[in-house]
Amino acid sequence: MNKKQLIHQIKIKSSYLCVGLDTDIRKIPAHLLTTEDPIFEFNKQIIEATAEFAVAYKPNIAFYESQGAKGWESLQKTIEYIPKECFTIADAKRGDIGNTSAMYARAFFENMSFDSITVAPYMGKDSVTPFLQSNGIRNEGKWVILLAYTSNKGSEDFQKLYVSEGSMPLYEQVITTSSKWAGDDQLMYVVGATHPEEMKKIRDLVPNHFLLVPGVGAQGGSLKEVSEAALTKEVGLLVNSSRGIIYASDGKDFAKVAGQKAKEIQEEMKSYLQLFC
Amino acid sequence: MNKKQLIHQIKIKSSYLCVGLDTDIRKIPAHLLTTEDPIFEFNKQIIEATAEFAVAYKPNIAFYESQGAKGWESLQKTIEYIPKECFTIADAKRGDIGNTSAMYARAFFENMSFDSITVAPYMGKDSVTPFLQSNGIRNEGKWVILLAYTSNKGSEDFQKLYVSEGSMPLYEQVITTSSKWAGDDQLMYVVGATHPEEMKKIRDLVPNHFLLVPGVGAQGGSLKEVSEAALTKEVGLLVNSSRGIIYASDGKDFAKVAGQKAKEIQEEMKSYLQLFC
Numbered sequence: 070m071n072k073k074q075l076i077h078q079i080k081i082k083s084s085y086l087c088v089g090l091d092t093d094i095r096k097i098p099a100h101l102l103t104t105e106d107p108i109f110e111f112n113k114q115i116i117e118a119t120a121e122f123a124v125a126y127k128p129n130i131a132f133y134e135s136q137g138a139k140g141w142e143s144l145q146k147t148i149e150y151i152p153k154e155c156f157t158i159a160d161a162k163r164g165d166i167g168n169t170s171a172m173y174a175r176a177f178f179e180n181m182s183f184d185s186i187t188v189a190p191y192m193g194k195d196s197v198t199p200f201l202q203s204n205g206i207r208n209e210g211k212w213v214i215l216l217a218y219t220s221n222k223g224s225e226d227f228q229k230l231y232v233s234e235g236s237m238p239l240y241e242q243v244i245t246t247s248s249k250w251a252g253d254d255q256l257m258y259v260v261g262a263t264h265p266e267e268m269k270k271i272r273d274l275v276p277n278h279f280l281l282v283p284g285v286g287a288q289g290g291s292l293k294e295v296s297e298a299a300l301t302k303e304v305g306l307l308v309n310s311s312r313g314i315i316y317a318s319d320g321k322d323f324a325k326v327a328g329q330k331a332k333e334i335q336e337e338m339k340s341y342l343q344l345f346c
Numbered sequence: 347m348n349k350k351q352l353i354h355q356i357k358i359k360s361s362y363l364c365v366g367l368d369t370d371i372r373k374i375p376a377h378l379l380t381t382e383d384p385i386f387e388f389n390k391q392i393i394e395a396t397a398e399f400a401v402a403y404k405p406n407i408a409f410y411e412s413q414g415a416k417g418w419e420s421l422q423k424t425i426e427y428i429p430k431e432c433f434t435i436a437d438a439k440r441g442d443i444g445n446t447s448a449m450y451a452r453a454f455f456e457n458m459s460f461d462s463i464t465v466a467p468y469m470g471k472d473s474v475t476p477f478l479q480s481n482g483i484r485n486e487g488k489w490v491i492l493l494a495y496t497s498n499k500g501s502e503d504f505q506k507l508y509v510s511e512g513s514m515p516l517y518e519q520v521i522t523t524s525s526k527w528a529g530d531d532q533l534m535y536v537v538g539a540t541h542p543e544e545m546k547k548i549r550d551l552v553p554n555h556f557l558l559v560p561g562v563g564a565q566g567g568s569l570k571e572v573s574e575a576a577l578t579k580e581v582g583l584l585v586n587s588s589r590g591i592i593y594a595s596d597g598k599d600f601a602k603v604a605g606q607k608a609k610e611i612q613e614e615m616k617s618y619l620q621l622f623c
Contacts, residue, residue, distance in 0.1 A: 093449075129446055131446045134449070134453040135449045135450070135452040135453045137457050138422065139415070162440065162442050165406075166500075169408045170408075172370075172411070175412040176411040189441060191493055191504060192466070192500050192501065192505075193498070193499070193500020193504055193505070194500045194503055195498055216468055216469070219443070220443070221443040221472055222470070226470030226471055227523070228468065228469075228470070230509040230516070230519065232507040233507060233508040239509070242507065246503060
């Protein structure tokens with residue numbers, strides 16, 4: 070999906086909500102456990118209940134890998150089930166030397182047709198670009214979402230360290246350097262909702278890039294603060310919620326309640342879109 | 347496998363060779379493609395031919411993921427086939443917020459009984475420690491191999507940047523900080539063979555930690571230089587070779603030739619062990 074199409078979907082749905090599919094076999098409602106593929110069945114019902122209010126879905130790959138080959142099949146079925154007008158994010162946080170990153174690109178972009186993948190920047194340019202082109206040809210409509218300033222406590226360990234070149238924290242250097250590797254039509258950044266002040270500075274650094282924002286809800290970030298700090302004329306935001314939606318109820322009504330939660334967030338987002346875009 | 351057992355195996359085999367199982371369906375010999383599981387069949391024959399000369403095996407997870415659920419099954423069979431006295435490394439380069447890293451730990455340590463996993467440091471402490479303990483209980487004999495100074499060109503983009511705290515390059519800061527998170531019985535570092543000078547300094551920083559060294563062979567690093575720079579009384583080195591061994595021949599003799607290549611490296615290692623340990 071290209072940038073124009075993504076913005077179009079956001080405008081149609083008045084929503085920049087991404088639903089995180091962190092589907093944990095230990096947390097899904099008991100009545101699903103007797104189905105053939107409980108993880109897929111859970112995702113299917115969550116997607117049906119939330120697709121009206123969400124523009125993106127983000128399966129967290131760890132949760133599928135923890136189920137081995139069977140989990141990989143659940144993931145494949147899930148990605149095929151997500152409506153084509155929704156943007157899909159493989160939350161994989163990969164990143165390796167060139168020929169290995171190319172293999173991950175094949176796994177997530179060719180075999181599973183995700184639109185995007187989250188990537189860790191530590192290994193530098195040649196760990197990132199194989200996702201964006203193959204054999205010198207641009208992977209049109211495929212995106213890297215690079216970790217910049219993440220939402221967790223450990224983001225303080227290295228990301229905030231000042232680096233000599235330009236006297237800026239590492240996460241700003243990551244953004245500054247990597248923004249030369251690809252345009253805002255193939256590159257987004259992960260910026261945690263737990264850092265609203267820094268988000269304003271990041272928005273100034275990359276006024277035209279989409280930011281994928283985790284950390285609203287369970288991790289304590291505020292949708293209002295994030296929206297004020299980073300919404301642009303082209304929207305430029307995808308805000309993720311996982312646990313706050315998909316585990317809002319653990320009963321038979323889990324999908325209905327998830328739909329209600331998604332609707333609440335979408336309505337709040339609609340008001341911010343009217344205010345700031 | 348704990349540190350003492352690993353050193354014991356190295357002494358028995360006079361080898362600190364790790365064989366990288368970067369098994370690419372497009373590169374394995376044609377006569378294997380008609381078998382039920384060509385990737386596993388290839389690995390099985392490579393392991394049989396090299397186990398006498400190698401103390402560790404390192405499947406590169408991307409190559410299995412690129413084959414979807416079937417690749418995951420090949421990986422599972424491979425890890426079960428590796429002799430129990432060999433140290434196993436999931437070259438996965440994972441790293442995510444705490445509850446997600448815990449899921450990856452489950453995938454690689456519980457479901458597949460790898461001894462260790464490579465982890466990217468960018469997200470900090472809480473992305474690393476869930477691999478080393480669960481519910482406050484230490485995962486005895488399980489290791490994180492943290493990316494420090496990698497072998498690829500992109501290692502220059504961020505890892506070499508000087509950080510303010512202590513005026514050292516980021517990769518040294520990663521080592522200095524993370525060495526407080528766990529002992530040398532659960533933590534190793536990835537240091538590319540392409541940086542022999544820096545390897546000496548890293549050895550001074552962490553005199554008792556094992557280093558996992560990729561980049562000998564196809565990437566241009568020298569086994570001799572690496573061994574001179576970083577061998578210790580407790581050995582402290584695992585040197586990986588992937589393509590130089592497993593793709594040394596693409597004919598029916600691929601396993602035999604792989605065995606010969608592994609033996610050549612092991613013999614060279616034996617001489618360095620006598621010289622430096």
